[in-house]
Amino acid sequence: MDLNGLYQEIILDHYKHPRGKVVLEAPLASAHHVNPTCGDEVTVEVAADDHGHLVIGYQGQGCSISQASASVMAELLEGASVDESVSVREAFVAMMHSQGNSEPDEDVIGDGVAFAGVAKYPARVKCALLPWMALQDAEIKAGLMAPKEETR
Ligand code: ZN
Numbered sequence: 828m829d830l831n832g833l834y835q836e837i838i839l840d841h842y843k844h845p846r847g848k849v850v851l852e853a854p855l856a857s858a859h860h861v862n863p864t865c866g867d868e869v870t871v872e873v874a875a876d877d878h879g880h881l882v883i884g885y886q887g888q889g890c891s892i893s894q895a896s897a898s899v900m901a902e903l904l905e906g907a908s909v910d911e912s913v914s915v916r917e918a919f920v921a922m923m924h925s926q927g928n929s930e931p932d933e934d935v936i937g938d939g940v941a942f943a944g945v946a947k948y949p950a951r952v953k954c955a956l957l958p959w960m961a962l963q964d965a966e967i968k969a970g971l972m973a974p975k976e977e978t979r
Contacts, residue, residue, distance in 0.1 A: 837941035842891040847901025851884040855971070858964035862957045864950065867893035871961040873969050880906050881971075885958060892942070892951050897958035899938045904962070909971045915939075916959050923952050 854872035861868050867889025874882040883901045887894055900919075904912045919939050922931045927947035931940045942955045966972040 831944055834941040834944055837938050838891060838895040841895035841898035841902075841938065845894065845898040845901075847883055847885060847898065847905055848887075849884040850886065851882060854884065854965075854969075856965045856968035858961045858968060860957050860961040860964070862889065862893065862953050865890055865893065865954050867954055867957050869893065869897050869958045869961050871897070871958060871965045873962065873965040873971065875909075875969075875971060876906075880908055881912055881966075882906075883962065885961075887958070889957075890951075890954055892945055892954040893957050896939075896942060896955045899941070900958050900962060903937045903939065909966060912962070912966065913972065916963060919959055920956065922946060923955055 851872045851874050853874060855874050857870055857872040859870040869885055869887035872884040876882055881904055883905050885897050885901055887897050903915060915936055918932065918935045922929045922936065922943060923946050925946055927944060929943065931943050933940045945951045945955050967974050
């Protein structure tokens with residue numbers, strides 16, 4: 828199987844078997860983001876455990892790219908520190924804005940590498956970024972992160 832085939836498998840697997848698609852009992856904040864051009868919706872909830880590590884839940888509907896991206900993100904960042912979530916998000920956003928010319932680091936963004944090919948399709952970049960932007964908003968609303976700490 829070539830790399831693109833493998834990446835498609837990963838995306839499909841997350842779409843069919845979403846990780847972290849749960850409603851939190853006591854979220855600190857949530858953010859609902861919509862991608863009108865595709866019809867994707869995602870609501871990301873955040874809380875923090877006793878160590879200040881992220882607890883993430885989300886609900887959503889839409890295309891396989893947006894929903895798989897939410898699952899990848901939730902799986903990757905569950906239990907991460909806020910600082911880690913910021914650097915992982917920056918790496919993912921940079922890859923999505925590279926027009927497919929980046930070499931993503933699987934050690935940093937895990938299954939997020941599967942979206943490397945999606946970066947070539949501007950219309951789908953928004954789908955992939957939707958949950959990550961919602962998480963950023965939720966982190967800011969929850970007071971976990973200062974606003975404008977990173978550029979969009
Ligand atoms: Zn979409």
